[in-house]
Amino acid sequence: xxxxxxxxxxxxxxxxxxxxxxxxxxxxxxxxxxxxxxxxxxxxxxxxxxxxxxxxxxxxxxxxxxxxxxxxxxxxxxxxxxxxxxxxxxxxxxxxxxxxxxxxxxxxxxxxxxxxxxxxxxxxxxxxxxxxxxxxxxxxxxxxxxxxxxxxxxxxxxxxxxxxxxxxxxxxxxxxxxxxxxxxxxxxxxxxxxxxxxxxxxxxxxxxxxxxxxxxxxxxxxxxxxxxxxxxxxxxxxxxxxxxxxxxxxxxxxxxxxxxxxxxxxxxxxx
Ligand SMILES: O=C(O)c1cc(=O)[nH]c(=O)n1[C@@H]1O[C@H](COP(=O)(O)O)[C@@H](O)[C@H]1O
Numbered sequence: 001x002x003x004x005x006x007x008x009x010x011x012x013x014x015x016x017x018x019x020x021x022x023x024x025x026x027x028x029x030x031x032x033x034x035x036x037x038x039x040x041x042x043x044x045x046x047x048x049x050x051x052x053x054x055x056x057x058x059x060x061x062x063x064x065x066x067x068x069x070x071x072x073x074x075x076x077x078x079x080x081x082x083x084x085x086x087x088x089x090x091x092x093x094x095x096x097x098x099x100x101x102x103x104x105x106x107x108x109x110x111x112x113x114x115x116x117x118x119x120x121x122x123x124x125x126x127x128x129x130x131x132x133x134x135x136x137x138x139x140x141x142x143x144x145x146x147x148x149x150x151x152x153x154x155x156x157x158x159x160x161x162x163x164x165x166x167x168x169x170x171x172x173x174x175x176x177x178x179x180x181x182x183x184x185x186x187x188x189x190x191x192x193x194x195x196x197x198x199x200x201x202x203x204x205x206x207x208x209x210x211x212x213x214x215x216x217x218x219x220x221x222x223x224x225x226x227x228x229x230x231x232x233x234x235x236x237x238x239x240x241x242x243x244x245x246x247x248x249x250x251x252x253x254x255x256x257x258x259x260x261x262x263x264x265x266x267x268x269x270x271x
Contacts, residue, residue: 001139002138002139002140002141002182002183003090003118003119003139003140003141003183004141004182004183004185004207006088006090006118007056007057007090007141007207007236008233009088010056010057010088010089010090011056011233012233013088014053014054014055014056014089015268016054016055016056016264016267016268017056017224017228017233017235017236017237017264017267017268017271018054018055018056018237018239018260018263018264018267019055019056019057019058019059019092019209019236019237019238019239020047020048020051020054020055020057020058020059020238020239020240020243020260021059021060021061021094021211021238021239021240021241021243021244022044022047022048022058022059022060022061022064022078022240022244023060023061023064023240023241023244024039024040024043024044024064024065024244025064025244026039026040026068028241028244028245028248029043029248030247030248030249030250030252031248032250037070038074040064040065040068040071040074040075040078041074041077041078041081043244044060044078045078045081046252046253047243047244047252047253047256048078048081048082048086049085049253050253050254050256050257050260051243051256051257051260052085052086052089054257054260054261054263054264055089055260056089056090056236057089057090057091057092057236058082058086058089058090058091058092059091059092059093059094059209059236059238059240060075060078060079060091060092060093060094061094061240062075062093062094062095075115076114076115076116079091079093079115079116079117080116083116090118090119090141091116091117091118091119092117092118092119092120092121092141092143092209092236093111093115093117093119093120093121094120094121095107095110095111095120095121096121096122096123096145097111097120097121097122097123097134098122098123098124098125098126098130098131099126099130100126100129100130101129101130101132101133104130104131104132104133104134105133107120107133107134108120108133108134108136108137111134111140112137112140117140118140118141119140119141119142119143119185120134120140120141120142120143121143121144121145121187121209122134122142122143122144122145123144123145124144124145124146124170124174128177128178131144131178135178135181135183135184137183138181138183139183140183141183141184141185141207142178142183142184142185143184143185143186143187143209144170144174144178144184144185144186144187145170145186145187146167146170146171146174146186146187146188146199147167147187147188147189147192147195147196147199148187148189149189149190149191149192149211149212149216149218150189150191150216153189153192157170158195167195167199168198168199168202170186171186171199171202171203172202172203174186174203175202175203175204175206179206184206185206185207185208185209185236186199186203186206186207186208186209187208187209187210187211188208188209188210188227189210189211189212189216189218190210190211190212190213190216190218190219190220190222190223190237191212191216191217191218193218193219193222193223193225193226193227194226196208196210196223196226196227197226197227199227200226200227200229200234205229205230205231205234206234207234207235207236208227208234208235208236209236209238210223210227210235210236210237210238211238211240212238213237213238213239213242213263214239214241214242214263215240215241215242220237220263220266220267220270221270223235223237224237224267224270224271225270228271232271235267237263237267239259239260239263242259242263243256243259243260243263244256246258246259
């Protein structure tokens with residue numbers, strides 16, 4: 001089953017639009033991980049096991065692993081664990097790749113062959129040929145940055161490009177021309193609900209990955225009202241820090257589970 005079908009099935013099965021972001025920062029870990037050489041893996045495994053029942057997807061962020069010696073091996077083990085234990089939950093590798101075709105081919109191999117991710121985040125700035133090596137894996141998801149969650153999103157993404165803002169041109173082009181195998185999705189920040197509404201209007205029922213609720217200040221009600229499809233799905237609403245660091249004490253996993261369940265329920269209230 002391809003990424004998009006797996007995601008749609010999981011939305012229904014778990015009755016959840018919550019994506020659990022795995023951004024492990026050892027400085028914020030509970031004390032028990034201080035002398036643990038496998039802390040990145042062990043912490044994320046505990047969080048994943050505690051939150052899986054509330055998750056429509058997991059999203060490990062590669063920088064939080066690659067920043068540490070041996071971190072990528074722990075990411076590889078983590079995704080292997082997720083694929084083995086939770087085969088119904090898609091794993092999105094957040095790597096925001098984008099480069100000339102020959103290099104992109106290596107990045108696609110990294111995401112899909114080495115790490116075994118179901119989907120990867122991509123930067124569309126370099127154009128179609130930079131996306132093709134990823135799109136050719138037509139059972140995997142290609143999730144392109146469209147309107148990001150950060151303040152600087154306005155610097156370039158909202159520039160007028162012949163009568164429409166760049167982010168809408170990106171949305172339209174990907175929906176119309178790049179999605180021939182139906183394996184594309186877009187990233188839209190929760191912090192820009194009006195832009196989310198405009199994007200939804202041009203991409204039909206394409207799935208949208210929505211970071212920026214919680215720590216970045218995005219509002220769940222505004223996200224669901226402006227971004228959900230007619231059937232009340234269409235969204236992967238990500239939370240990372242708000243779940244991972246719900247507690248620094250011995251109850252960190254239970255606290256993460258409570259935070260995930262609460263956010264899932266809050267999302268569902270507005271669907
Ligand atoms: O592609 C992303 O996931 C992403 C895009 C974006 O526009 N904004 C954004 O915050 N993200 C990622 O989403 C996560 C947000 O984390 P929290 O703010 O802690 O929930 C981080 O892993 C970011 O790298």
